[in-house]
Amino acid sequence: MHDVVEDVLTAGACTIMGTIPRASNDTRLVVVEHGDRTLRAVYKPTSGESPLRDFPPGSLAGREVGAYRLSRHLGLDVVPPTVVRSDLAAGPGSLQAYVEDAGDDASVALTGIEAIPPGHAPMFALRTPDDRDLVLSHETSEALRRIAFFDLLANNADRKAGHIIRGSVLPGLGRRGADPATYGIDNGLTFHAEEKLRTVLWGFSGSSFGEDEVDALDTVAGMPETLRTQLVECLSQAEVTCLTRRAARLAESGFWPEPSEDRMIIPWPPI
Ligand SMILES: Nc1ncnc2c1ncn2[C@@H]1O[C@H](COP(=O)(O)OP(=O)(O)OP(=O)(O)O)[C@@H](O)[C@H]1O
Numbered sequence: 001m002h003d004v005v006e007d008v009l010t011a012g013a014c015t016i017m018g019t020i021p022r023a024s025n026d027t028r029l030v031v032v033e034h035g036d037r038t039l040r041a042v043y044k045p046t047s048g049e050s051p052l053r054d055f056p057p058g059s060l061a062g063r064e065v066g067a068y069r070l071s072r073h074l075g076l077d078v079v080p081p082t083v084v085r086s087d088l089a090a091g092p093g094s095l096q097a098y099v100e101d102a103g104d105d106a107s108v109a110l111t112g113i114e115a116i117p118p119g120h121a122p123m124f125a126l127r128t129p130d131d132r133d134l135v136l137s138h139e140t141s142e143a144l145r146r147i148a149f150f151d152l153l154a155n156n157a158d159r160k161a162g163h164i165i166r167g168s169v170l171p172g173l174g175r176r177g178a179d180p181a182t183y184g185i186d187n188g189l190t191f192h193a194e195e196k197l198r199t200v201l202w203g204f205s206g207s208s209f210g211e212d213e214v215d216a217l218d219t220v221a222g223m224p225e226t227l228r229t230q231l232v233e234c235l236s237q238a239e240v241t242c243l244t245r246r247a248a249r250l251a252e253s254g255f256w257p258e259p260s261e262d263r264m265i266i267p268w269p270p271i
């Protein structure tokens with residue numbers, strides 16, 4: 001199903017519908033038509049990236065595509081299909097399938113301490129401007145674990161609660177396509193060579209990696225040529241090397257790491 005969506009994104013005719021408000025980078029909603037398929041997508045032109053202190057300029061679109069390729073190669077399928085398009089109005093950028101929100105996701109919650117949903121792991125507390133104390137918590141489900149595992153590998157510096165969405169990338173395909181699924185969107189701050197994991201999903205820390213996770217870590221540590229070729233189109237050689245080393249380190253430890261105490265480990269804002 002993701003391959004079908006990738007084809008539509010790569011070859012489809014795009015109509016830019018408008019800008020998505022309040023995003024920190026130029027982010028536009030696009031309708032993509034190809035054959036008898038129509039879907040929505042998010043176009044992030046490199047020309048509209050806001051400069052960041054710790055990531056090289058003009059590199060976010062490549063990171064978005066690299067994130068998809070890594071997730072797809074490992075069969076995690078937590079990143080919506082994402083391609084590079086160079087022929088759209090604002091110049092080269094990433095084009096990612098829009099996750100049509102299923103509207104039934106309660107996997108991450110922000111509640112009073114007395115209302116933390118059963119089965120949720122509490123992450124941190126925060127105080128609202130009107131002095132209410134709230135706790136962010138998340139399910140420790142397989143779906144969230146896959147996203148958190150991807151973030152570990154990709155060294156995601158920005159996994160916010162609001163960027164975890166359960167929904168469909170190809171509405172109409174229904175159950176046949178294993179959709180709806182839980183996706184992580186906004187994967188532009190990934191693959192930095194230095195350790196930068198910032199996430200709201202720390203609830204798996206300390207658990208040992210499962211068999212599938214160990215296989216995935218071994219795959220990335222060994223970096224098959226097909227994956228390397230796909231990743232060096234989007235990331236620097238040094239970043240790809242750091243990815244393989246990170247996977248090898250995680251495989252060797254056997255355990256999900258604990259949050260580091262000497263740096264920021266939660267994205268800001270966290271929601
Ligand atoms: N694939 C997607 N599916 C559904 N909605 C999306 C997708 N990508 C982006 N959006 C919507 O567009 C908004 C802005 O996109 P995104 O967060 O990727 O851009 P950004 O410039 O990094 O913004 P932010 O400042 O929120 O981090 C998201 O908060 C979300 O509402």
Ligand SMILES: [Mg+2]
Nearest residue numbers: 024158186188
């Ligand atoms: Mg962002």
